[in-house]
Amino acid sequence: MQATSSAIFSPESWTELLSFEKLFPSRFPLEIEIGCGKGRFLTARASSHPTINFLGIDKLLKRLKKTDKKITLAGLTNVRLIKIDAAYAFEKLLPESSVSTLYIFFPDPWPKRRHHGRRLFSKEFMDSLFKVIIPEGHIYMATDHIEYSEWIRKLFDKDPRFTEIPHLEPEEHERTEFETLFLSQGVRIARLGFKKNAS
Numbered sequence: 315m316q317a318t319s320s321a322i323f324s325p326e327s328w329t330e331l332l333s334f335e336k337l338f339p340s341r342f343p344l345e346i347e348i349g350c351g352k353g354r355f356l357t358a359r360a361s362s363h364p365t366i367n368f369l370g371i372d373k374l375l376k377r378l379k380k381t382d383k384k385i386t387l388a389g390l391t392n393v394r395l396i397k398i399d400a401a402y403a404f405e406k407l408l409p410e411s412s413v414s415t416l417y418i419f420f421p422d423p424w425p426k427r428r429h430h431g432r433r434l435f436s437k438e439f440m441d442s443l444f445k446v447i448i449p450e451g452h453i454y455m456a457t458d459h460i461e462y463s464e465w466i467r468k469l470f471d472k473d474p475r476f477t478e479i480p481h482l483e484p485e486e487h488e489r490t491e492f493e494t495l496f497l498s499q500g501v502r503i504a505r506l507g508f509k510k511n512a513s
């Protein structure tokens with residue numbers, strides 16, 4: 315694999331579908347991490363899965379730059395990074411049935427009731443997930459916020475387009491920065507897994 319100068323890209327258009335043929339050197343299944351933060355999971359996962367393409371999404375450039383450093387140091391060409399709001403990316407930029415697995419670790423919980431509208435998981439986001447995830451594709455998440463995990467489970471339970479599956483237990487070297495911190499503090503972590511039904 316060739317080393318790249320930066321994995322961060324800006325799309326040619328912010329309103330047209332992304333072309334993965336142009337973004338990645340090889341046509342492999344695509345996995346996405348939303349809120350990839352400082353990139354510990356993404357770097358570990360992409361290193362051990364060279365025949366999968368990974369797209370890291372985060373709305374904070376500062377964090378993406380930290381991920382970028384790790385990706386370029388590791389010489390990974392199967393990872394690209396984009397600074398964007400994930401809900402917008404899923405609604406407008408990602409083609410139908412293009413993502414085989416989605417990871418979301420420690421999404422902002424917005425605990426106050428009046429802020430629940432800011433949560434990533436919503437009815438609209440469920441429609442975007444259904445559109446973008448391939449049939450039988452997986453969604454894995456983890457959170458330290460038990461109420462938010464129950465809110466997410468309820469959304470999926472009510473939606474016949476998805477089924478709950480066993481969660482993902484990351485290996486030690488794959489744990490995200492937030493997970494590492496929470497585990498060191500003995501904080502309880504809720505993990506969930508879902509798949510999009512084939513029909």
Ligand SMILES: C[S@@+](CC[C@H](N)C(=O)[O-])C[C@H]1O[C@@H](n2cnc3c(N)ncnc32)[C@H](O)[C@@H]1O
Pocket residue numbers: 348349350351352371372373374377398399400401418419420421422434490491492493
């Ligand atoms: C609590 S941090 C967790 C970071 C990382 N997943 C971890 O576990 O260490 C949440 C991350 O999600 C990003 N984020 C929150 N809402 C987002 C959104 N709507 N679109 C893209 N990124 C988002 C934040 O910038 C932040 O990096």
